[in-house]
Structures are given as structure tokens and as C-alpha cells.
Amino acid sequence: MASCAQIESFLQAYIDGELSQAEKVILEQHIAECRMCDALLKRQKANAALLFESLSEQRLREDLTPVVMAHLPEMDHDYRRSHEVTLRAKQRGRSLFFRVIMPVFAAAAVLLVGAAVLYTWPKTYTPVHREVGMVTYQQGKVLRSRENSTDRMPTLVQTVVQADERFETAENAVLIIGLVGPSYVKLHENTRLKVEHERELSLERGRIWLKVSNNDRAYFRVFTPSGDITVFGTVFDVHVTDRGTTVTVAEGTVQVENERTFTVLHSGEQVELMPGRKPLRKVAVDAHTLMAWASGFHSDPQAERMFLANFPHSERIRAEQVFVVDVRRHVVHAITFEWRPDAFEDNHCGYHIFVSDEHMNQLFTGYIDARVFENKEKHIYELPVPEGVSIVGKSILHINVIPDGASGVIETPFIEVAALSM
Amino acid sequence: MHSAKDAELVFRCLQGDTDAFAELVRRYQSAVYATAYYYVGRYHAAEDVAQEAFWAAYRSMPNLKEPDKFGVWLKEITTRTAANWLRRNGPRLRHETPLPQRRTVPFEIARQGPTGTSEIIDRHENVQRAIDALPERYRLPVILRYLQELSYEEISRFTGESRDEIRGILHRAGRQLRELLADADTTEDDAQWHRARK
């Protein structure tokens, strides 16, 4: 005969009609002979009845289907774009109440960088010299080809970009390439661009938007049929048409030259470059409006992280710090980062933050500005979970912290990363 | 009961077949509603949140990576929808004042006068308090079971835990609730059981 303990473990499933036939026989035989278990069964049944009854008023009685189907929205066929909107959505402030009373779950572990990369990304990647970047966003038909080859291959997010590769976007297609630096180039539709290497591009046709890092003193150059462009850290737009090349600068400084002359453009200036034409006339423009085409799409966060973490963006050590925080399925409202203030006044690194769940699904990304580390009174930074993102029912969070090579050189080790919860 | 597999319905939705989505709504509305109730029931907004969750799910359907885990994905969306709803609508003081009653008293009972009403409210509050006292991991399966009478299989498809895990959870939750509610109701006969079940 089954033990009373075993029978007790069958009771709820028996009441719920979820026991197997064999288990049911065992239970019923036992109940017939054991008054204690029989009494327990009765209590358990009464308990279940109480639960059903007291919740019965709240039970869903109407079929929701007609209402749901009557107002069905458009299916989102461009998921990434909407996802980006979510990630960039305005962040929410929190009341003092949360800060003071809510418990803080401590970071469980700081893993070593090498081990962490393997653990984090199943798709490991070994950079070699000729690999100069990665595709971080792609939409529509984009083909790439190697020098001396007529083969054209499709281009997908996380494609590794080699030196001397040529990219061609079809109509309505766009592409973002992250280049070692890190610098970013966004390709408009109907554009053909050759990546000579991480600091040289040849724009053969179409239009690109560029954001060039200023973390070292090397030039970044763009060659066009009408002349060449030399830049330091900056954001600008180059448009090659049949007539010539239009260069527009949103931030920083760009030197534009053809074989006869050159000029220097600053923020909000535009010049039209034609072969042999002199002088070059600068005009004032609303650069941001002119570049609106490029602000509509952004790197895929996962690809961005792969790119930042796997390419050596400068010579100095770029230590990724990985934290695993045990959140025990609590609702998480913010992540805090704690460090010991250092003696340096400026030139700190900013940090890209990538937060993923236990299955390594990206939840949100954030950024800690380098200037945060200049204030020596401050030793803790609170990154709120963005509006529109909810972290509920997760057992752990993976938090990857990657220094932003474009911001500075002094890296900050974090001593504790924690999740703030209700 | 499940003639077409979830994954097949998802595939048909993506092809533009809205009837397939209607079938998914019928299949999961109890679970979605119960989850919404779990989060926002005390504000009487569970139905609104459930509808919103289905709309959100439909919108982001192209992003569903594992169509055979539609239920688990839908649960995540429901949770997120509820959290957003609370953020938008939840009173700022909800942690500083006792929870408002999650239940409206039905007209017929209210008519019976103050005595009957308060007794029912008391019992309802006891139950709610007991559920709130359970470990967090037990609560949603308990709500899915007792609010909407979902089977272990249906709960498992929605929470992502195995059927055996659900059985274990409901067993342990059942024992704890029995102890918590030990003195809440003493008339333990089968008549009451049958009445409640119908």
C-alpha cells in the first residue's frame, strides 16, 4: 500500500482530474482504508471549492474574440524599426519611495572577459587583419562582392565586412556597417560603396551617412568620382549624383578636395563638389533635416554588441565586463552600477550597456556617459529600464558592459551591478 | 481540442489569415485574461489589458521566433502589457495604501443586505491574501487554475514550465493554501464542492 505522504502528494492532482489512471486507483484504494488521508482529501476539496467560488465572480464570461478581431491592428512587418523605437523611448523617472525602500539584489558574479565572451555568444568570431567591420543593420536587398570576383552574395545582419569588399543596396534597401574605430556608415538605397579598409571608403554611386570616431588621430577618407573627403571625428552625409558630389556636415569638421582645390566644412555647411571646378562654394543648410533619411534606422542591438565587443577598436585594452544578476522573477525597474571613483579629471570611457535575460534575449540597451565618471562625489549610476520594456518573471539578467572607444581612454571597473526591484 | 497546432496557426496568421488569429484568441483568451487579472485585477482592467495584449501580439507576430512556443511568448506580451498599463494607470500610491478590493459585489448579493455582502467580501479577501502570500512562482499557475480552470497542460503551454512542474507547483500551492485558509471555511462537504465547480 502506498504511503500517506505519497497519497498526500496526489491529492491536488486527483481533485483537478489530472492523475493518471494507475495513480487514481492507488489513491482510491488508499482512501478507502485510511481515514486520515480521506479526511485530508475532504479538506483539500473544500479548500479548492473555496478558491473556485471566491474567484468565480471575476471569471471571464464573455468571449473576447469579437472585440479583439474587430479592432485588429496592422501586423508590424518591420519589427526592427519598432523595436528601436521602444529601446529609444523616453526613460521613466522613479519615485523616492522605490529608491529608499525597495530591496536591492546583489550582483552574483563578475566573470572573466574571455570566458564570458564564449559563454555569451555561441557564435564566436576570431578577428583577423582583413576583417574591418560588421553589418549591424540591413533592410531590403543588399549584395556584396569581393575584389576580383564577380560573385555577388547576399548581405545579412552580422555579416563580417572584409577590406576591399563592395556593397550595393537595391531600391528601398538600407544598410549600416560598423567599422573598426568604431565608425558607422549608413547606406541609402541604390548606393554602391567599396570599403577599402576601416578608414577608407569609395563611394561610387548613391548616398551615405557617416559617423566617424575621433578616438585616434588617423584620417578617415571617402573617395568619390568628383573629389575626396578627409575627416576627423564627425557626422556627415555624402551624396554622389551624375552632376557631382554633395557633402553635408552635421557635426565636426570635414576637408573636401578635388584635384584643383580644397575647402573645410563645419557643422551646418554643405558644398557641391564637381570634377575640376574651382572654387568650392559653401552654403549654410539645415544639415539634420537633410540627413533625416539616415535617422530612421539604427543598428540591431545584438549585432551592435557583437561588433563592439569583437573588433579591436583601438590599441588599448577594451575589457568587457559581464555581470550576472539574480533577480528571482521580481519586476526590475532599474539597474545600478557602482564603482570606486578614480583620480582622473576627464578622458574616461563611456559605457554601452546590454541587458539580456537568462536565454540571452536582448531586453534593452543603455549608455553611461563618460562625464559621469568625472564627478568624484558620484560612485553609483542608475540606469532605468526604459518605458515600454518590462522585466518581469526573469530569473537572472546578463549585463554586458562595453567601453565606448570613441569617448575616452580611462576605463572604469565596476565593483557591483544590481537590479532594483519592487 | 487543439485540432491545429499553435505553430500552424501562427504560420497562417503570418500569411494574412485572420481566422487563424481568431482561433488563437479563443484558445488563449482564458490564460491571457487570467494573467491580466493577476496584475491589474484590482483595478477592474483585466479585460482591457487582455485585449491590448492580443493586439500587441498580433502586431509583433512577425517577430515570434519559436512559433511552437506561442503560448509562452504570449504570456510575456501579456505581462509586459499589464506592466505598461499599471505604469500608465496604476495609482502612484499603490504601495502605500491597502489594496482596493479586487472584486465588485454582484447586484444580487448586494441586495441581500450588508451582512451577506460583507461575509462574501471577507472570504474573498482571505483568499486573495492567501494567494498573495504564496511564493511568486506559484501565483500565476494558481490564478490560471482557479480563476479560469485551465488544465495542467494548458497552464504548462502558457507558462513554459513542464506539466510535471505545474503539477508540483499546484500541489505545493494547494497545501499552503489549505493551511493558510484552514479556519476560513469549515463547511467541508461535497455539496459545496459541486456547487462551486458548476
Ligand SMILES: [Zn+2]
Ligand atoms: Zn493515508
